[in-house]
Structures are given as C-alpha cells and as structure tokens.
Amino acid sequence: MKHYDAKEVEEKIKKFWEKEKIYKFDSKKGKIYSIDVPPPYASSGHLHVGHALHYTQFEIIARIRRQLGFNVYFAPCFDDNGLPIEKYVEEKLGIDKSKTNRAEFRKLCLKESEKVEKIYTERVFKKLGHSYDWNLLYTTISTEAQKVAQTSFLKLVKKGDCYRSEEPVIWCPYHETALAQAEVEDFDREVELSYIDFDLVGGGKINIATTRPEFLPACVAIFINPKDKKNKNLIGKEVIVPLFNHKVKVITDESVDPEFGTGTMMVCTFGDNADIEKWKKYKLDLRNIVNKDGTLNQKADQYQGMKLKEAKEAIIKDLMKLGRIKKQKPLQQTVGSCWRCSTPVEYIIAKQWFIRTLKYKKELIKRGKEIKWYPDFMRKRFENWTENLKWDWVISRQRFYGVPIPVWYCENCDKIIFPDEKELPLDPIEKKRKCPKCKKEAVPDTDVFDTWMTSSNTPEIASRWLEKPELYKKISPMSLRPQSHDIIRTWAFYTILKSHLLFKRIPWQNIMIGTYILDSKGKGMHKSKGNVVWADKLIEKYDVDAFRYWVGGASLGSDLPFDEKELVAGKRFLTKLWNASRFAFMNLEDYRGKKPKKLEKIDRWMLQKTKDINERIKKYYLDHDIARAKKEIENFFWHTFCDNYLEIIKKRIYNEKGDKKLSAQYTLYHSLLAILKLISPITPFITEKLYKEYFKQFEKTKSIHLTEFSKIDIKEKKEGGDLFIEILRKVRHKKTKEKKPMNALIKLYLPEKESKIIEPYRQDFMNASGAIFIKTRKEFNVEFIETEHKK
RNA sequence: GGUCCUGUAGUCCAAUGGCUAAGACGGCUCGUUUACACCGAGUAGACCCAGGUUCGAUUCCUGGCAGGACCACCA
Numbered sequence: 001m002k003h004y005d006a007k008e009v010e011e012k013i014k015k016f017w018e019k020e021k022i023y024k025f026d027s028k029k030g031k032i033y034s035i036d037v038p039p040p041y042a043s044s045g046h047l048h049v050g051h052a053l054h055y056t057q058f059e060i061i062a063r064i065r066r067q068l069g070f071n072v073y074f075a076p077c078f079d080d081n082g083l084p085i086e087k088y089v090e091e092k093l094g095i096d097k098s099k100t101n102r103a104e105f106r107k108l109c110l111k112e113s114e115k116v117e118k119i120y121t122e123r124v125f126k127k128l129g130h131s132y133d134w135n136l137l138y139t140t141i142s143t144e145a146q147k148v149a150q151t152s153f154l155k156l157v158k159k160g161d162c163y164r165s166e167e168p169v170i171w172c173p174y175h176e177t178a179l180a181q182a183e184v185e186d187f188d189r190e191v192e193l194s195y196i197d198f199d200l201v202g203g204g205k206i207n208i209a210t211t212r213p214e215f216l217p218a219c220v221a222i223f224i225n226p227k228d229k230k231n232k233n234l235i236g237k238e239v240i241v242p243l244f245n246h247k248v249k250v251i252t253d254e255s256v257d258p259e260f261g262t263g264t265m266m267v268c269t270f271g272d273n274a275d276i277e278k279w280k281k282y283k284l285d286l287r288n289i290v291n292k293d294g295t296l297n298q299k300a301d302q303y304q305g306m307k308l309k310e311a312k313e314a315i316i317k318d319l320m321k322l323g324r325i326k327k328q329k330p331l332q333q334t335v336g337s338c339w340r341c342s343t344p345v346e347y348i349i350a351k352q353w354f355i356r357t358l359k360y361k362k363e364l365i366k367r368g369k370e371i372k373w374y375p376d377f378m379r380k381r382f383e384n385w386t387e388n389l390k391w392d393w394v395i396s397r398q399r400f401y402g403v404p405i406p407v408w409y410c411e412n413c414d415k416i417i418f419p420d421e422k423e424l425p426l427d428p429i430e431k432k433r434k435c436p437k438c439k440k441e442a443v444p445d446t447d448v449f450d451t452w453m454t455s456s457n458t459p460e461i462a463s464r465w466l467e468k469p470e471l472y473k474k475i476s477p478m479s480l481r482p483q484s485h486d487i488i489r490t491w492a493f494y495t496i497l498k499s500h501l502l503f504k505r506i507p508w509q510n511i512m513i514g515t516y517i518l519d520s521k522g523k524g525m526h527k528s529k530g531n532v533v534w535a536d537k538l539i540e541k542y543d544v545d546a547f548r549y550w551v552g553g554a555s556l557g558s559d560l561p562f563d564e565k566e567l568v569a570g571k572r573f574l575t576k577l578w579n580a581s582r583f584a585f586m587n588l589e590d591y592r593g594k595k596p597k598k599l600e601k602i603d604r605w606m607l608q609k610t611k612d613i614n615e616r617i618k619k620y621y622l623d624h625d626i627a628r629a630k631k632e633i634e635n636f637f638w639h640t641f642c643d644n645y646l647e648i649i650k651k652r653i654y655n656e657k658g659d660k661k662l663s664a665q666y667t668l669y670h671s672l673l674a675i676l677k678l679i680s681p682i683t684p685f686i687t688e689k690l691y692k693e694y695f696k697q698f699e700k701t702k703s704i705h706l707t708e709f710s711k712i713d714i715k716e717k718k719e720g721g722d723l724f725i726e727i728l729r730k731v732r733h734k735k736t737k738e739k740k741p742m743n744a745l746i747k748l749y750l751p752e753k754e755s756k757i758i759e760p761y762r763q764d765f766m767n768a769s770g771a772i773f774i775k776t777r778k779e780f781n782v783e784f785i786e787t788e789h790k791k
Numbered sequence: 792g793g794u795c796c797u798g799u800a801g802u803c804c805a806a807u808g809g810c811u812a813a814g815a816c817g818g819c820u821c822g823u824u825u826a827c828a829c830c831g832a833g834u835a836g837a838c839c840c841a842g843g844u845u846c847g848a849u850u851c852c853u854g855g856c857a858g859g860a861c862c863a864c865c866a
Contacts, residue, residue: 003828186862193866210866223866254866265866274866333865380795382863388793388862485860523817553804553815558796558857563803565816576827583826631805631814643831 004578007690008542014126014555016688022703023131025073027471033070034478035062036459037507038142039079040489042120049562052128052535055421056480057514057626058553059130063681065479066131069708070442072565073475073719075124075136075462080113081145082451083690086401088112110141123536129544129684131705138461140402140454145461146425149403149454152502153395156355161353161501162395166351169267169394172338173294173345174307175502177398178331178340178352180450181391182490184345186335193261195326196319198222199608201238201247204229206513207326209261213319214312215268216241217300218287218572222250223265223278224756228258242324243315244301255276270347273336273390288349292398305616308346353405353447355498361386364493367500374512374624375557381518382496386488393494395450401414404428410435410442417442459507469745478508483512487559512603512624515554518561525562533562545683546570552630552682575632575684577679580642581690584672587653587667596662603667605716606645609636609669611712617678618709626682633678641671674697674710 017023035058041050062074089095097105117139125132128619138145156162168330169178191211198206206667208222219241234250241248255274256265267278269287278284289299296311298304303311316372319325335344357364364386373379396405404427417433419426428444434546454461463475477499483491492511499507518524519531526532539547554560601606615638620629649664655663673695680687684705691704701707 065811208866255864257864267866271866274864331865335865375796377795384794384862390863488860516860518859555804561803563816566803569815572829575829579827579829581826586826628805635814642827646826696825 002577002688003656006545006574007683008131010544010685013685013688014129014339014690017131017703018126020702022705023112023133025133025136026071027474029071031063031070032475032479033065033074034073034463034475034480035075035655036462036478036481036495037075037077037233038483039077039138039455039458040120041084042078042080042117042656047124047346047535049533049538050156052124052539052547053069053129053517053551053554053560054482054484054514055124056128056482056548057554057556058512059128060548060552060626060681061480061482061512061624062131063684063705064626066705067677067681067707067709068618068621072708073136073463074132074479075138076121076130076132076134077137077452077458077462078113078117078120079455080109080117081140081454082399085109085141086399087114088579089401098708102400102404105400106141109638111778112435113139114142116420117268127134127539127544129548129592131467131684135582136462140451140458140461141205142461144464145454145457146403147455147466148461149449150406150424150426151247151466152457152498153353153406153453154418154424156501157418159501161356162353163356164351166347166354168279168347169352170336170391171224171290171292171348171350172341172343173232173290173292174341174343174684175338175399176292178350178394178396179451180394180490182452182493183339184257184336184658185342186334186343187342188332188334188596190330191333192328193317193331195262195329196242197324197326198239198242199551200234201240201354206239206264207262208264208266208567210266211331212271212312213266213315214296214303214308215266215271215289216273216315217244217296218268218289219244219246219248219266220249220269220279220287221267221282222367223253223256224250224260224263225254225256228263230523231263233508234264242322253281269349276347286349289474290348292347292348292350296347304761313540352394353396355395357389357393358391360497360500361389361447364496364500367496367506370506371496371508372510374510378488378511378557378633381488382492385493393450393497396445396447397450398446403454404446405445405449407445408433408435408442409445410437410438410440413438422680436439452490452494456498457492459495459499465527477506479510481508481511482514483511484516486516488513493503508676513557515556520561520563522559522561533564538567541573542567542571543685545574545685548567548682548684549573549630553627555627556624575681576638576642577676577683577686577690580637580646581672581676581694583646584668585694586670588694589652591662591669592667593669594662594666596659596666598659598663599667599714600660600663602645602648603663606667606671607714610674610710611714615785616672616710619680629678630682633675637675637679641675646673669695669698670712674712677704677707677709680704 037058041053062072066072074322084788086109089105089112090097092112095105095108125670130594153162163565170181170184171177172179180694188711193211194213195207195209196213198208200206206222222234222239224234226235235252238247239250240246250264256263267275267284268286269279269289270276279286289296290308291297293653295305295307296303300311303314306314315584316325337344361395363381368379368382368386371379373382403425406419406424406426406428410417415435415437417435419428419431419433420487423431428436429446431444433444434440435443457465459476459481460466460472463472463478465472481492481495495507499505519533521529521531535547546567546568550566553566586701613632617629617633620626622633645668652664653661653668676690676695678685688704691699695704696702699707746749
C-alpha cells in the first residue's frame, strides 16, 4: 500500500476491534478507572461537530488510562427517558396519548428509541473509533435504571429528604408540568407596563404600575418602600381592586424600588418569584386563579376559562372602558421560560414531590471541593448556583413517559402508601394497592419523575448498583465525570446532591468540563441559526483520525471557534506518520528483534530523547493535558525523529553491517514504537494499522491499544539531560554573510573531553569553514557529525 | 447588580517573573523532488490600556476598556 487509504483502514480496524473484543472490561484486572459517560439523546440525524468533539475528548482519556495500565470501565449509554422521546414518538407515529395507556405508549417509545440507538451506535460511536465495552450498555429507561431511580426515591423518603407538599411550583402551561429551577431559562421580551388606578377605601385613588393586569383577581396586597416619602400616607390603608372589588392592604417592604413605576407594587398569587417571596414572608392570603393548562378559574369571575393572554387583553380593555388606565409604556423584561418550549413559566400551587436541597447548600459546596475540577474555575459555577438556589428540587412531572413515581394515595385517610424496595421497579397504575388502614383501594400516582431523577444516578446505573453490588463497590466512587458546562447546574449538581444524600460521599473524584464549540465567528452553533457544522462531513473529508487529532488539541473548559483549516494539520500528520513508518519498516526488514552489544552514540542519544519524551507525555496524560502532549509528540516525531534521526541513520543502515547497523535498527524500532503508542489514544486507527503491519510480530499483544506505553531500556549516562538543555539556551544567533542552513546534530566537546550531542536551533549557522556560531558561557570545540548539506 | 472566563502577529492558538514569546494556517524567499500528490530551510509579523509590587512584569496585584459565559432582579 503506497498511500494511506484511511477509509479502508478505518473499516478493517473497526471490524478487528469488534471481533477481538479489544475493549472488553475484565473486573479481575488491576486498578480500575471508571468513567461516568453522559448518556446522549440518540438522534438518527446528522452528528453535530460539538457532540463529536465532546464525546471524543473523553474517549481519548479512556484510551490513555488503558495504556497507563488502568483497567478502564467505560460503559456506553443512551438517554431515552423523558420528553424528547415522548414528543418524537408522538409526532413520528402520530400517537394520541389520550387514547393509549402508559404501558403501551412506553413500549412504542422503547421500540423507537432502540431503532435510533442502533443507527447512532454505528454512525457515531463506532465510526469515531470509540472504545466502549458494548456489553456494559445501559439506557436511562431500562428496568435497571428505573429501579435505581425508584429505589433512590424510597431511600430518600425514608431518610426524610424527600417529601410531598402543596406549594407554589414553577409551572410550564404548555407542557402542563412542574419544572425545576434548573429547567428555567431567561428570555427577553418587550411588554406593556400599565398604570392602573385603584380606589382607596374612604376616598381617594392610587396609581399602580403592573405588567400583569390579568393577575388583578389574584391581588393580595400592595407594597411600598417604608422610606418612600411620596407614598408614606398610604401605609395601613386599604385599596379596592378594580373590576373585582376585593379589598387589600398597603404594607411596606425594603425591596420595593420607589423609582419604579409609581413606587407602588401589586403582589398577586402568583405573578412571579417576588410574589412568592412576599407571600411567604408576610403570610398573605392565597388567591389562586390559574389552572394547570394556563386558563383562569372561577375566582377570575367573568374572565374564567380564558387563557392568561386572552384575559390580559380583556382586562385591559375593560379597564380602559372604565378610564382606569392612566398610561401604558413599553418595558424591556426578562422572563423565566421553559427551556424546552420557551413558554413563559407560571407559578401555581400544586401537590408535588420535593427533594431537600436548600438545607444542604453548605455541605454540597464542601463536597464540590472534594472533587477535582478540570479546569478548576468551573467549580465556581457549581458553587454559585448552589448558593443562589431558592427552591427545593421538584422531582414530580405531570408527564406520560418516564419513570413512574411508585406510590399510592388513600383517598379516605390521605395516607401515602409506599411499595417495598424489593418490588421495584413498578408502575403504580398497573398494580393495585389497598390502604392498610382503611382497606380501601388506593389511588396510584400518575406522575413521573423529572428526567434528572434518573440521570443524577448515572454512576449507580452505569456500575450496576443494585444488580451487581460487588462490581459497584469496586467501581465507586467513579474516577471521572466528563460533561459540558451548560449542565453543571443540573447533571453535575443533582449527581453530587444524590450521592451526598444517599451515600454521604462524592460520586466521582474528577469532573472534566469539555470544550464547547462555537462557529468560526465565535457564536454558538444552533440549528435555527444555520451555522451548525456536521461532523459526518468532516470525517468524510479528512478521516476520523484527523478529526480526532483536531480534538486532541482543544483545551478543556474553554470555548473553541471552529476552523476547518485546523483539520488539514491532522491529515498532514497522518500522511507523515504513514510515510515515515513505511520507510522505517523498509529499513527494518532484516531486523530480528535483537539488541546490539554496543549502542552507537547517536542511537543512545535518540533512545534517551525517546525516554524523556515518553515520561513527560505520561505526566501530561495523567493530568488530562492532552493538547500539550499532542503538541510535544508531534514536534518530537516530526523534527527529532523524521528530520534528524531518520536522515542520520539512513546511510548507516544502507551501508553498514553488524552491530553498527543493528544499533540503528534497534533504536529505530523502539523509538518509533514508543511514538506510535504515545499518539495512539488520539489517532487509534492509523496506529493500530501500523502496529499490525510490523510491530505485532515481535510484541505479544494483539492490539496496540492493549499495550502500555513504552519502557525505554536505556541507562542514564552523562550525555543529554539538563546540561544539554542549558547549553542550548545560551546559544546566540550570529549573522554572517555566508550563512548556510544546517541540518544536523552537533557533537559538542566539553573541556573535560566528554562529548555531547546537541540539536541546534535553526537560527544557528555555520560558515564555509565549518565553524559554528554559538555563544556559550564557556568556549567549546565543535565538530560535526553526518552533516547533510543540500546544495 | 453579582460571579467567573478571555484579551498575544492577517487568522487560530501556546508557554513564561529575567534568557531569541512556541507552533499552525496564510504571505514572501530559497532549496529539494528514490519515505513524504509533498518535504526541508529561511524570512516578515504579536503580549488591550493605565497604575502598583519588583533590580526586572506579557506573566503577579489594583483599576479601566473590550468580548463571552453563568446567576440574580425586573412589580
């Protein structure tokens, strides 16, 4: 094979890995390194370059750990639990959920997601050369995952950290479900601020500005700032709410801004977060007017049945008729919205299940400090979020597809009936239960858990907490959680929370925040913006290894604008690696794996250099500094190995015999093998191919990916090392008229007659007589070895 | 309003309290074409601004300015 045919190699190597089960996990081997893989939503569409980058980034880590001698637990997974699948199935199959039952619908979801996952596995994971052990596959809707989620629920209930309560919750009127604080995103919009006249009891009027006149029927108090002089006379008075005619009091609170509107603030149950705060703080009345579907109830009188938006228009119209609106002005406003549908959220009172979080803020931050974050500043995001939390975690969702909440309620005595842990997983709708007290049949809970209720237990699901306790014990806490920064407040937070509550420990020792991809202009990639780059096309054009090579250069936790040109470097590297290796193999044809009695000086030097780089790269790899490692390997391979070493030994291998030749071959063999091993986690296909092509016949291991990084057998001598570097650093550039480029290593004789080999900077020159212009602290005599002048 | 990140050549990006601030893409010049639809050598080009600490700051500190992210508020 003359030129490198990446496509053919990829196909063959992929099959080889699968057939030989190269990445199979064996629990009996050595120290374990376990990775808590983010379960992707499988989609059969194209692959976003950001996802490919993210998933490949930690896949490289898995490979690195394997070659560092760890027993890597690397379980693939899919997230097929929750809304995206539910909606997908609804739309694709045209299912009307009101006409089907939960069990049937779930079957359809499962079938559909299985199909998509299969495609995804082939098109993405295997295509990109990801080294999962497919026997360890899990999905978040699997029986085991459901069992974990439900078990964790029961355990938390027992501990008192999970409770059911009727409280204001964040509500999405579109999805008709409660939402957690983490599911709310900010959304900018322009609204009308209406200035409405209220009558005072006993005569007079006040004007109050509000953006939500539709909440007039829910008005429970008027607030002013106690320091506000112009409104001071209002304190303690009562006002009559227009159109609805109920009376509310004027009270004071520091938080009211006297400069906003007229300095008076109407508090309703519940227009926004601030209303809830004041409602709790001052124990105000409750006037709940919003139904679960976003319509108004009977408390809204003639506006009953209208959607909030319609009611707003109607109320403004009626107030106008009465001449109560003095003015209206536009206002820029940020509203919390459902992260999936962008519908502004409402706040309603409903019975929901909660997990205690506010109580544990301090402890959680402490747990966060026990974990090593890559990069470290990402911990601050976590701490910031935790400190600012205002709600306990609402875990119940009024949805159809998901993990059911395994409880029943007795309508007679209000008792909550829990199953035994042994019965899990179960769907309370499918199992009947009688109230132990009343002996009456209890009502099943029809809600499901928030998807994060399951996802927060991925370490437990991945390591088979309930199924294989022995294995779980070995693996936990896990070594690494890789994830992206946008879900620190959800996935990372909830996982740390659950682990703290259930096991009183951290879920993993390290968390690594992957690179976040932007378009070439530095903006986020979104389908809607049309600036998404698809990884499939890049892989087609530049090959998987070249793509991975690009991934290897990305630094953790930072944003990276995508530049296609960066992939060219990867492709060039592959060509160079291929050609250099092919050339080396040619020169190694008659090498039989023997070691020479004596190594030539230049070979000794090369081995020493190889050993140095080998050790250094291992350190970078241990610290997840892939980018730096990649750069140094490339530099070493390209310049030291190809440009210098190969050029120098060429002639010796052609012309010499015996030990002199053997010394070069031995060195060539071991230095190239070391290089291939070092770069193999990043470019697994080409390195495997080259390994199979030549090295496999001498090495016992069947795949380069099962080998450990090289141990170079060379004893330290005085040559090389620190002194060598120090000399280089003192080298100064001297310009001469007759400069010629030099392409050689230099043997440098020290005064003690100990010879040194140095690699000159390219700016150093020699003149026609062969003198080198270098400046050092001492004077040295210099002689060349094997200079290669090209005329 | 709070917190955090980033500011280095035309572009992307690295390292660093002192020694020639690394590399890639792109320019330009030269050389090669028996491992290398290319390879090699050379060359031009950069530390956001202002103070402070220091013998010495691109690096550390403070304050700006610019870009980005996260969070809070928004009656």
